[in-house]
Amino acid sequence: MRVKMILPALTEATSPFFRPIKYSLFPPLGLATLAGYLDPDDEVTVTDEHVQKVDTSDEPDLVVIQVYITSARRAYELADLYRARGVRVCLGGLHVTSLPDEAARHADTIFCGPGEDTWPRFLADLRAGRPAARYDSSERTLAALPPVRRDLIARERYLVPNSIVVSRGCPHVCDFCYKEAFFEGGKSFYTQTVDAALAEIDRLPGRHLYFLDDHLFGNARFASALFDGMRGMGRLWQAAGTVKAVLNPGLLEKAVESGLRSLFVGFETVNAGNLTEQRKWQNIDRDYGAVVRRLRDNGVMVNGSFVFGMDEDDPSVFDRTVEWAIGQGIETATFHILTPYPGTRLYDRMAKADRLLHSEWDRYDTRTVVFKPAKMTAQQLEDGYWRAYRDFYRWGSILRGAATKPTLRGKTRHVAYAGGWKKFEPAWDVVIRAKRAGRALPLLEATLSGFGSRPARSEPHREPEPVSVS
C-alpha cells in the first residue's frame, strides 16, 4: 500500500513573510508515530509543508492528514483534492477531535483523540475491506507503541530534530487548553514505561533532546525514574513544566543531573484573578519569583510563557508582564493572545456570552484577537501583544536581564540565547531557506551546555563529553 502522510502548513507559513524559525523547529512527530504501525512492505512518505512543498501530482492509495486548527483550511483543501481523484483520505488530530462534523465533510475516515488505538484498528479494517467512517479513541495506553519512524523525517531541515514525547496529556484542567476535549472518553494523562522511554531516547543520535510532553513532570514517580535512567547518557535537554513541578523538592535536581538545561514554564499571567477564572489551580499562590530563582540556582534557563487577554487583564498588563520577566532575568519569553479553541470550556463560555468575533480558524493562531476582551479593546490587546515582544527583546531589555545573572558566564549566555532567537532572525532565515537548520544545532548545544555550569554552591558538575551530531 502506498501511504502519503501530510502535515499541512497554515497559510502564513508558506508565505515569504512568515517567521520560519518557529516552523522549522520540530519534525512531525505525530505522523512519524503513526507510520510506525504500517507494515514493512507499505511504501510511506511524510511531508511537512512547513519545510517542504507538497507534491500533489502523485496517486497514493491512502492519504493521511494531521489537522491543527490553524492549518484546517489547508488540510481540507488537500483532502478535497485527493478525494476528487478517488484517493482514500483519513483526517485526524486536534481539530478533527474538536469539530468532527466539519472534518467529516472532507474525509473518508476521521479519527478523534490520540491515534495509538484507533489507527491500528483502522488499518486492520482497511486490509479486511471494511474501513469505518469514524474511529473514536477510548483505550489509552502507550504499551504497544512501535518505534517512531524517524527515518521518514528529513532531519537536516529542523533545528531540533530530536523532539520526543514519552507521555500523553497532562494531569491539570486549565480552561483554555486543548487537552480535556482531545482526551475525552478515556484517560487524559498517561506515560510510556520508563524502559520504553529510555529505549526511544537511546535511538536518538547526537546529544540534544526536546521533550514535547505537555507535562513531563506530571507523574513524579515516572519522571524521577526516567531522570535516574538518563543520568550518564550525556544528553542535554529542554522541556515544558509547570510552576508547581519546579517548586517540588528533589525532582528538578534529578532532571538537572540528567541534562535539563532549559525549561518552558507556563506562568500564563501575572494577574492572580485570572488564574481562578482559567481554573489554573496549580499556579495559584505560588511564588513565581521563587520558581525563577530555583531554576537559575540549578543552572536551568527559563522560557516564560504568558497569555494576554484574560478577563482580569486591562491595558496595563503588557508593561507589567514584560517588566516582571526582564527583572527576573528570564532568558526568553513566549507571549500568546488568549484563544478559545472549539471544544474547550473557554470556547463554550465565550460562545454563550456572544463574545466570539468569527470562526476563521486560520486566525486562531494566538497572535490575533478572535474574541471581545473584557477590559480593553481587541485593538489594544493585539497592539499590546506585539509591543510586549518588541519591549522584551530590545537590546536594552536583554542586557538588563543579563545583568541579573551573578557571573560573567551567566550574563554572556543570557545575551547569546535571548539575542540568538530574536535578534538574528534574518540570519536564521538564510540558514532555514538553505535547508540547513540542522547545522545550527551545535550552536544551540553549546549555549545550553554553558548554562549547565552549576552554581558555585553546588557540588562540581562535570559536563559529559560532546557527542558528534549527524
Ligand code: B12
Ligand atoms: C510541537 C508543537 C508545535 C510545533 C510543530 C508542530 C508539529 N511539527 O507537529 C510548532 C512550533 C511549529 C507549533 C506551532 C503552532 N502550534 Co503547536 N504545538 C506543538 C506541541 C507542543 C506538540 C505536538 C506534538 O508533537 N505532539 C506529540 C504527537 C505524538 O502528538 P500529535 O502530534 O498530537 O499526534 C497524535 C494525535 O493527534 C493523533 N493524530 C494526529 N493526526 C492524526 C491523523 C490520523 C489519521 C490519526 C489516526 C491520528 C492522528 O495521533 C497522534 C499520535 O497519538 C503541541 C502540544 C501537544 N501536546 O500536542 C502544540 C499545539 C499542537 N500547538 C498549538 C498551536 C495553537 C500552535 C500555533 C497555532 C500557535 C502557537 N502559538 O504555537 C502554531 C501553528 C501551527 C500550525 N502549523 O498550524 C495548539 C493546537 C490547538 C489546536 N486546537 O489545534 C497545541 C495543542 C498547543 C496548545 N496547548 O494549545 N506547534
Ligand code: SF4
Ligand atoms: S498545565 Fe498546560 S497542558 Fe496542562 S491543562 Fe494546563 S495548559 Fe494544558
